[in-house]
Amino acid sequence: MSKRHITLSILLILILFPMAACTKKTSKEMGNIHPNDGKDMGMNIIDSEKNIKTMPVSTKREKFKLEDIIDEKIEKALAMGRLGEVEYLEEGGYFEANANSIDYLNKEGNARMKNVKGVVINPPDASITDSYYDMSNYLQKEDILFILLDGFGYHQYKYAIEKGYLPFLGKQPEAAKALSVYxxxxxxxxxxxLTGKFPIENGVHSRKQRELQVDSIFKLAEDLGKKAIYIEGDIGILKTEIEPVLNLDNNGDGFTDDEVFESTLKAINEEHNLVFTHFHGIDDSGHSHGDLSLETMEFIKRVDGYVEELVSNWSGKVIITADHGMHSTEDGGDHGEFRYEDMVVPYLILDGGNHFD
Structure with missing residues (x-):
């Protein structure tokens, strides 16, 4: 090879190397863009059992009605916005897609919701906001044990029953479907x-917010003269009127659920009127292994055992539900998108006591 060819080759390498290096930015350099962020652009249409359609944003303004783009029979439909707004669609209302968002307008053309993230066709009657109202109603006359199973979607609940991973909860009356929030x-x-309010009202619509803008169930319990305790994993999630009881992973098994279970049993024996306990392990396993993986199903069975013992030792009402569900990804599971796996969760109300088969 001539000196001229060698020089040209070196110059070419020097030019191409920085270009190639530029394509390998870290997540920090890219502003921590989540790989699934693109899937949340536009508006997703779901029902309680499937993901129906995704409507993308548009470079030109386009108007459409829901009934014109899907085949499903629509008895009612519920829209949710980026900040957690919630509104049932009106007769004659329509959507308008533009470059940045999809908005919902009434038949007169007045904007009702900016930046709609999703629409639920024929949504479940129950909502996770019902938790507050059910707790407040029962708390007037009896004690309440509230069990939050983080990341436990309705599809996981049904699959676990079908495959034999819910020996206790699977024998109880079937859970209602409840809609989570965006x-x-x-x-x-x-x-x-905790508040009975949607994110637009309570001020918490993403992982970034921790301050409630309205009172929680713990404030109501205090006003009623009731003794309440809030049991968490190893970190506090929200700032509430009472400090959570935190639980470290003392035995090093990678989960705090066994410690949360022991703390909850202790609280039951201390005669609290309201015990609110938060199990994180199903969510943790789902992220690592997938929502329907063997590992997650085995963990669901483990938590089912905790739930059985807690319910059997409790003498009042028991409410069991989840904050959100979980969907499958290439490397495990995730949530935070407007899709039925994330948005629909089980909701059960049981009578406590040692009277189960």
């Missing part, structure tokens, strides 16, 4: 359950 992440879901 964004289906722990902060927002927990805030909705």
């Amino acid at each position: 964004k289906p992440v722990t902060n927002a879901g927990l805030a909705a359950m």
Whole structure:
């Protein structure tokens, strides 16, 4: 090879190397863009059992009605916005897609919701916001044990029963389907359950917010003169009127659920009127292994055993539900998108006591 060819080759390498290096930015350099962020652009249409359609944003303004783009029979439909707004669609209402968002307008053309993230066709009657109202109603006359199973979607609940991983809960009356809130992440879901308000009202619509803008069930319990305790994993999620009892992974098994279980049993024996306990392990396993993986199903069975013992030792009402669900990804599981796996969760109300088969 001539000196001229060698020189040209070196110059070519020097030019191409920085270009190639530029394509390998770290997540920090890229502004921590989540690989699934692109899937949340536009508007997703779901029902309680399937993901129906995704409507993308548009470079040109386009108007459409829901009934014109899907085949499903629509009895009612519920829209949710980026900040956790919630509104049932009106007759004659329509959507308008533009470059940045999809908005919902009434038949007169007045904007009703900016940046709609999703629509639920024929949504479940129950919502995770019902948690607050059910707790407040029962708390007037009896004690309440509230069990939050983080990241436990309705499809996981049904699959676990079918495959024999819910020997206790599977024998109870079938759970109702309950709708989570947008964004289906722990902060927002927990805030909705504790306050009975949607994110647009309670101020918590993503993982970034921790301050409630309205009172929680713990404030009501205090006003009623009731003794309440809030049991968490190893970190606090939200700032509430009472400090959570935190639980470290003392035995090093990678989960705090066994410690949360022991703390909850202790609280039951201390005669609290309201015990609110938060199990994180199903969510943790789902992220690592997938929502329907063998590992997650085995962990669901483990938590089912905890639930059985807690319910059997409790003498009042028991409410069991989840903040959000979980969907499958290439490397495990995730949540936070407007899809049925993330948005629909089980909701059960049981009578406590040692009277189960």
